[in-house]
Amino acid sequence: xxxxxxxxxxxxxxxxxxxxxxxxxxxxxxxxxxxxxxxxxxxxxxxxxxxxxxxxxxxxxxxxxxxxxxxxxxxxxxxxxxxxxxxxxxxxxxxxxxxxxxxxxxxxxxxxxxxxxxxxxxxxxxxxxxxxxxxxxxxxxxxxxxxxxxx
Numbered sequence: 001x002x003x004x005x006x007x008x009x010x011x012x013x014x015x016x017x018x019x020x021x022x023x024x025x026x027x028x029x030x031x032x033x034x035x036x037x038x039x040x041x042x043x044x045x046x047x048x049x050x051x052x053x054x055x056x057x058x059x060x061x062x063x064x065x066x067x068x069x070x071x072x073x074x075x076x077x078x079x080x081x082x083x084x085x086x087x088x089x090x091x092x093x094x095x096x097x098x099x100x101x102x103x104x105x106x107x108x109x110x111x112x113x114x115x116x117x118x119x120x121x122x123x124x125x126x127x128x129x130x131x132x133x134x135x136x137x138x139x140x141x142x143x144x145x146x147x148x149x150x151x
Contacts, residue, residue, distance in 0.1 A: 021131055028124020030117065032062045034088050037072060038125060039132045041089055042096045044073055046136035053146035084116035088125055095129045 025035065040055035056069055071078035075089050091113045094105040113122060138144075 025124050025128045029121045030124045033064045034085055035128050036062045036064055037085060038088055038092045038128050041072055041092050042129055042132040043136055045093065045096045046133065048136035048139050049146040050139045050144040050148050051136050087113040087116045091125060092129050095126065096133055
């Protein structure tokens with residue numbers, strides 16, 4: 001399978017807007033390692049190999065332990081995640097799997113996340129999930145391969 005667009009990342013107008021969104025996400029007060037886990041989990045669900053590869057690399061650089069990286073796909077049963085991370089991951093999965101069931105982001109899921117994050121942080125989490133899902137769809141549609149650099 002070959003990439004459909006050879007250099008999709010070299011579009012400066014798009015890149016500037018995306019960088020602004022990421023700046024807001026990372027300024028939202030959520031620990032960086034949690035944001036990286038959110039990005040990686042949504043990318044795993046969506047099957048975006050480029051984002052899974054980049055996400056695992058970013059998560060490791062942000063200090064996410066190898067135990068968390070290796071068990072993220074099964075975080076429900078993993079003892080390595082704290083309650084705040086679990087709240088963020090539950091919100092991530094619900095917001096990513098919207099078509100799986102009506103009302104996917106239940107009041108219970110939101111309330112659990114809200115126990116650990118204030119409004120600004122919740123906004124940053126939702127924005128990270130949304131931008132990740134956005135890029136997952138672009139990268140899988142354009143067949144961007146794992147290992148691609150967006151620098």
